[in-house]
C-alpha cells in the first residue's frame with residue numbers, strides 16, 4: 317500500500333466523530349447517555365402509522381422523484397408559509413434531502429469553489445467543518461464566547477475578505493442554544509447584501525425555542541431571498557431522527573445548484589417516510605406547542621440539576637442542549653472530564669472543545685442534552701450530585 321496516507325488531506329484529523337466515541341463509552345459503562353442529541357421517545361404514533369401505511373400500500377418503496385415527492389414539497393412550502401410567512405413554489409423552490417446533513421453537504425459542495433472562505437459560528441455543528449473541507453474551502457470561525465454566546469457582529473464584519481463567499485448560520489444554535497435576534501439577523505443580512513455573500517442557514521431547531529425567544533428565518537429579510545439556502549428537517553421537530561428526511565427552500569437557481577450536487581450524493585432517500593413527514597408538517601399548532609412545553613420542562617429539570625451538582629449551566633433559549641462550564645467543579649479540561657464522567661458517576665456528556673477551532677474558548681465547556689424521559693433526566697441528575 318506504500319506510505320501514502322489512505323485518508324486524504326482534506327479529511328485528515330477528522331477520524332471518528334466524538335458522538336461515536338462517547339456513545340460507545342455509554343454502552344460499555346452502562347451510563348445514561350446525555351451526549352448525543354436524540355430523543356428516547358419516538359414522535360407521534362399517527363405519523364409512525366402513516367410511514368407504516370406508506371410501506372404497506374406501496375407508496376415510496378421504489379425510487380421517489382429526485383426533488384422529493386410532490387406531497388412533501390407542497391407540505392414544506394405550506395409549513396414555511398404557516399410558521400414564517402415565507403412563500404416558496406413547491407416545484408422549483410423546495411428540495412427534499414437525506415436529512416439536513418445531506419442538505420448542508422450538497423449546498424456547500426455545490427456553491428463553493430476551492431479556496432473560498434466560509435464564515436461560520438463556532439462551536440460548529442460537526443459536519444460543517446468536514447463539508448467545508450470536502451469542498452476544498454476554508455472555514456473562518458466567528459467564536460461565540462461564554463457566558464452569553466452571542467456573535468460579535470463587528471468581529472463578523474472584520475472577518476469578511478474578498479475571498480469570503482458564504483456565511484453559514486445556525487439558529488437556534490447547537491450546542492450553545494443561542495437564538496439569533498431579529499436585530500442580529502438584520503445586521504448579518506445587511507453584511508451579506510453589502511458584500512454579495514451567499515447564506516446557508518441551518519434551522520433544524522426552528523420549533524425548539526423557549527420563553528420569549530423567537531426563531532426568525534434570515535430568508536425573510538430584505539435582499540436575502542435570492543441569496544439564502546434555508547435548511548431544516550423532520551428529525552428534531554417530530555422526534556424521528558432515524559428517518560433522515562430534510563429539505564432545502566431557496567430561490568430556483570439555488571435549489572437547482574444544490575440539487576445538482578444532491579443527485580450524486582444519495583439521488584433520493586426515505587421514500588415512504590416522505591409521505592409520513594408530509595402529514596407531520598400539517599399537524600395542528602397544539603402539537604408544536606405541546607412539544608415545546610415538554611422540552612421546556614425537561615430543560616428546567618436538567619438546568620436545576622446541573623446547577624445543584626455544581627456546574628455553571630448556561631440557560632439555552634433554544635435546541636435541546638445545555639452548555640455548562642466545569643470550572644466551578646475544580647475541573648479545567650472538558651475532554652478529560654467527559655472521558656472520566658461515565659466511570660465517576662455513570663453519565664455521558666460531550667466536550668464542547670471538539671466543536672471549536674479556538675481550543676481555549678471551549679476547553680472547560682461540556683454539553684448535555686435534555687431530550688430524554690423525565691425519569692432518565694431525574695436519575696442522571698441524582699448521579700451527577702456525586703461529583
Ligand SMILES: *Cc1c(COP(=O)(O)O)cnc(C)c1O
Nearest residue numbers: 415416417441490520549551562
Ligand atoms: C441534528 C442536526 C443536524 C442534522 O439533521 P438531520 O436531519 O438528522 O440530518 C443538522 N444541523 C444541526 C445543527 C443539528 O443539530
